[in-house]
Amino acid sequence: MIAQIVIDLKASELNKYYDYIIPEAMQLDLKKGMRVIVPFGNMKRLGYIINLIPESTQATRKIEKILDITPSIDEELFLIADYLLKTPFSLMSAVYQTILPKELLLNYQKKITILDSSKIDDEIIKKFNKKNEWILTNKDEETFYNSLKKLKENNAIDITTIIKQKEVEKYETNYKINYQTHEKLTVKQQLILELNKQEITRKEALEILSPSIIKSLISKNVLIPELITSNRAVTHIFDLEDKKIILNSDQQKEYEKVNLNKYETYLLYGVTGSGKTEIYLKLIEDTLNNHKKALILVPEIMLIGPFAQRLKSKFDESIVSILHSNLNSGQKYDEYQKIKNNKAKIILGTRSAIFSPISDLGIIIIDEEQDDSYIQDDTVSYDTRQIAQTRAKYHQIPLLLGSASPSVETFYKATNKEYKLLKLTKRALVNHLPNVKLIDMREELKKGNLTPFSTELKSQIEEKLSKNEQIILFMNRKGYSPFVMCRHCGNVPKCPDCQISLTYYKNKNILKCQHCGYEEPFSKECTVCKKNTVKEVGVGIEYIEQELHKHFNAKVLRLDADTTSKKNSHEHIWDDFKNHKADILLGTQMVAKGLDFSNVTLVGIIMADGLLKVPSIKAVEKTFQLILQASGRSGRSKKGDVVIQSYDINHYAIKTASTLNNEEFFKQVLFERKIQKMPPFKKVSQLLIEHPSYLKTYQIADRIKILLSKTMIVLGPTPSLIQKRDNKYRVLLTLKYDTIDKKIEEEINNFKDVETKIYFSQFATLI
Numbered sequence: 001m002i003a004q005i006v007i008d009l010k011a012s013e014l015n016k017y018y019d020y021i022i023p024e025a026m027q028l029d030l031k032k033g034m035r036v037i038v039p040f041g042n043m044k045r046l047g048y049i050i051n052l053i054p055e056s057t058q059a060t061r062k063i064e065k066i067l068d069i070t071p072s073i074d075e076e077l078f079l080i081a082d083y084l085l086k087t088p089f090s091l092m093s094a095v096y097q098t099i100l101p102k103e104l105l106l107n108y109q110k111k112i113t114i115l116d117s118s119k120i121d122d123e124i125i126k127k128f129n130k131k132n133e134w135i136l137t138n139k140d141e142e143t144f145y146n147s148l149k150k151l152k153e154n155n156a157i158d159i160t161t162i163i164k165q166k167e168v169e170k171y172e173t174n175y176k177i178n179y180q181t182h183e184k185l186t187v188k189q190q191l192i193l194e195l196n197k198q199e200i201t202r203k204e205a206l207e208i209l210s211p212s213i214i215k216s217l218i219s220k221n222v223l224i225p226e227l228i229t230s231n232r233a234v235t236h237i238f239d240l241e242d243k244k245i246i247l248n249s250d251q252q253k254e255y256e257k258v259n260l261n262k263y264e265t266y267l268l269y270g271v272t273g274s275g276k277t278e279i280y281l282k283l284i285e286d287t288l289n290n291h292k293k294a295l296i297l298v299p300e301i302m303l304i305g306p307f308a309q310r311l312k313s314k315f316d317e318s319i320v321s322i323l324h325s326n327l328n329s330g331q332k333y334d335e336y337q338k339i340k341n342n343k344a345k346i347i348l349g350t351r352s353a354i355f356s357p358i359s360d361l362g363i364i365i366i367d368e369e370q371d372d373s374y375i376q377d378d379t380v381s382y383d384t385r386q387i388a389q390t391r392a393k394y395h396q397i398p399l400l401l402g403s404a405s406p407s408v409e410t411f412y413k414a415t416n417k418e419y420k421l422l423k424l425t426k427r428a429l430v431n432h433l434p435n436v437k438l439i440d441m442r443e444e445l446k447k448g449n450l451t452p453f454s455t456e457l458k459s460q461i462e463e464k465l466s467k468n469e470q471i472i473l474f475m476n477r478k479g480y481s482p483f484v485m486c487r488h489c490g491n492v493p494k495c496p497d498c499q500i501s502l503t504y505y506k507n508k509n510i511l512k513c514q515h516c517g518y519e520e521p522f523s524k525e526c527t528v529c530k531k532n533t534v535k536e537v538g539v540g541i542e543y544i545e546q547e548l549h550k551h552f553n554a555k556v557l558r559l560d561a562d563t564t565s566k567k568n569s570h571e572h573i574w575d576d577f578k579n580h581k582a583d584i585l586l587g588t589q590m591v592a593k594g595l596d597f598s599n600v601t602l603v604g605i606i607m608a609d610g611l612l613k614v615p616s617i618k619a620v621e622k623t624f625q626l627i628l629q630a631s632g633r634s635g636r637s638k639k640g641d642v643v644i645q646s647y648d649i650n651h652y653a654i655k656t657a658s659t660l661n662n663e664e665f666f667k668q669v670l671f672e673r674k675i676q677k678m679p680p681f682k683k684v685s686q687l688l689i690e691h692p693s694y695l696k697t698y699q700i701a702d703r704i705k706i707l708l709s710k711t712m713i714v715l716g717p718t719p720s721l722i723q724k725r726d727n728k729y730r731v732l733l734t735l736k737y738d739t740i741d742k743k744i745e746e747e748i749n750n751f752k753d754v755e756t757k758i759y760f761s762q763f764a765t766l767i
């Protein structure tokens with residue numbers, strides 16, 4: 001028997017199957033979808049078994065080791081992989097890496113051992129440890145590549161590959177306490193018997209006893225150690241709540257339209273605060289009663305806490321599994337095992353949880369379906385909603401997309417009956433949507449108001465504070481100011497890699513690139529003219545925070561990427577604000593959606609038009625959605641207000657959002673998209689072409705344009721926002737089409753060489 005294998009190495013030249021002989025002894029155990037170790041060139045590598053075939057003339061080498069007891073890639077994951085591989089330029093190895101949890105991938109290390117030390121230079125000898133071994137770091141591999149190659153040829157050293165699974169089960173020690181002892185114990189040793197417990201973890205024991213006492217207790221057979229698998233469970237800081245809710249008649253009517261035994265995509269389109277979550281919970285309950293499992297996706301970590309609280313309060317905590325990027329790899333591994341072993345019945349996670357190995361899946365719910373974070377546009381690119389459809393179809397179950405401001409594409413499909421539309425038009429706890437005021441900030445300037453708060457917003461903040469009600473302020477610009485400039489010569493410090501202006505952070509006194517994270521210390525001295533005249537331009541969230549303290553006597557919590565880098569910080573901020581430990585929550589888009597604080601009666605959107613200026617084909621759509629979502633945080637259980645500040649009050653996205661008029665927005669945006677040949681009418685992708693010569697970059701782009709124009713609309717070439725990077729010029733082509741053939745990949749690859757790099761962005765997210 002022969003196995004066709006994809007090797008775990010990301011390179012387009014290796015993007016094919018390799019045939020390997022299956023040794024006699026493995027024939028019974030080996031199955032399609034298992035991970036194995038194979039020799040590849042002069043190294044060892046992880047491989048995925050894609051096919052088993054009777055014979056092959058290509059196969060000369062043997063599989064060395066099987067890593068799985070049951071296949072890691074099952075029938076359903078293969079289906080998803082096939083789907084992902086239809087996208088041009090997707091690599092097999094990258095696709096399998098994406099659909100499997102990272103914790104199942106392997107770490108490769110090269111180990112050098114000395115065969116003949118007389119042939120080796122001192123500089124290299126120094127690198128070896130006492131055991132005469134040297135484990136290469138990535139840097140070592142680069143630096144010493146040539147010398148090591150020579151030494152190997154001269155038989156001075158041997159090179160072997162060590163392969164380790166990145167994460168494995170963790171064990172810890174538990175002690176059983178033996179009360180039947182006849183040993184004489186000291187006073188301190190006696191402590192353990194006063195606990196009145198059958199067993200104790202080593203950690204707990206160490207809190208009351210010293211290691212030496214524990215040791216002597218073990219020798220006296222009072223403590224009996226045993227190894228248990230440690231549970232690196234995800235912990236929460238919130239308390240469980242006791243909320244019993246009966247669906248109101250509107251909710252009940254829409255809930256009943258969902259058929260759990262049939263594949264169908266639904267859009268639950270309900271105004272903010274209409275109680276979509278309650279419908280989800282009811283459907284999850286029904287799914288569990290059917291002995292099936294539920295998968296729920298939320299767009300960002302901020303929403304995990306609130307949702308986990310609802311789930312864990314309503315259902316048995318132990319059947320809920322949680323997956324997001326803020327978990328450490330041990331926790332992820334344990335959650336993955338919990339799902340694989342069928343212990344988890346409800347799986348709540350962010351984007352990549354869509355690939356969780358769930359058998360007997362009964363429903364998939366995607367909350368805030370309009371959110372961009374459901375799209376990954378990297379080496380592997382996918383729209384989570386489409387993967388969810390593939391899974392729902394496979395299991396013949398419903399996919400429920402929920403939103404108060406659906407994406408234009410989803411809304412279009414729902415109105416064309418491709419999706420079933422469920423609608424909630426009223427809030428659950430109050431009779432009205434909030435009262436919205438749109439403020440023209442140009443008028444404020446004319447009146448001489450130079451603060452970031454309009455007179456209206458200021459007086460509303462004062463009023464709410466005096467009533468002890470809470471306020472959410474939304475500001476989508478990070479840092480203290482979006483850039484700094486020398487007032488003398490006009491120089492603007494830029495990122496050396498991306499050529500994008502650096503954002504100023506006053507607290508840390510640094511300049512930082514929003515694109516790649518590059519940082520440098522801020523200095524008032526201009527690098528060009530050497531005068532001390534560098535100053536900030538424009539305002540960001542840090543500045544707003546400082547101004548809030550200046551103008552109001554209120555406790556402020558800030559929620560953005562910079563205040564949430566620590567573990568559980570999202571949950572702390574959410575919990576603190578919920579318990580009224582602060583009056584004002586100031587944040588980026590993290591505060592805009594999904595959150596349900598009953599005491600918030602005012603939402604202020606500091607700079608609504610700033611959203612329009614984001615370089616994205618979806619800027620208009622996103623502006624509308626974010627304003628509508630943010631407004632929706634106000635007045636959810638008592639009368640509420642919203643103040644939207646903007647320098648451009650006439651743009652239709654801002655106008656329709658300020659009247660909470662989704663229908664009018666969709667009418668206008670669909671009209672515009674139709675003329676512009678944009679989604680949902682055409683698909684839009686991009687190609688990025690990079691070359692060291694300016695002229696050549698454009699020439700190549702033009703030739704590709706001519707080639708592709710036979711089958712699609714091609715716009716460009718236009719310079720990318722990051723015009724030059726790593727000494728290469730960058731230009732973009734925009735492609736508009738109905739379907740794209742994987743074959744264009746081959747044609748375009750013909751243009752690639754050592755100097756020419758070409759990248760494909762399926763969802764046109766390159767800048």
Ligand SMILES: Nc1ncnc2c1ncn2[C@@H]1O[C@H](COP(=O)(O)OP(=O)(O)OP(=O)(O)O)[C@@H](O)[C@H]1O
Binds near residue numbers: 403429
């Ligand atoms: N039938 C009901 N009876 C009592 N309270 C309800 C009911 N339905 C919803 N609620 C309450 O109304 C509030 C809003 O509900 P929920 O957070 O589910 O809204 P949502 O539709 O998800 O809103 P958003 O889109 O703004 O996130 C919650 O506090 C919820 O507990």
Ligand SMILES: [Zn+2]
Binds near residue numbers: 495496497498515516
């Ligand atoms: Zn950068």
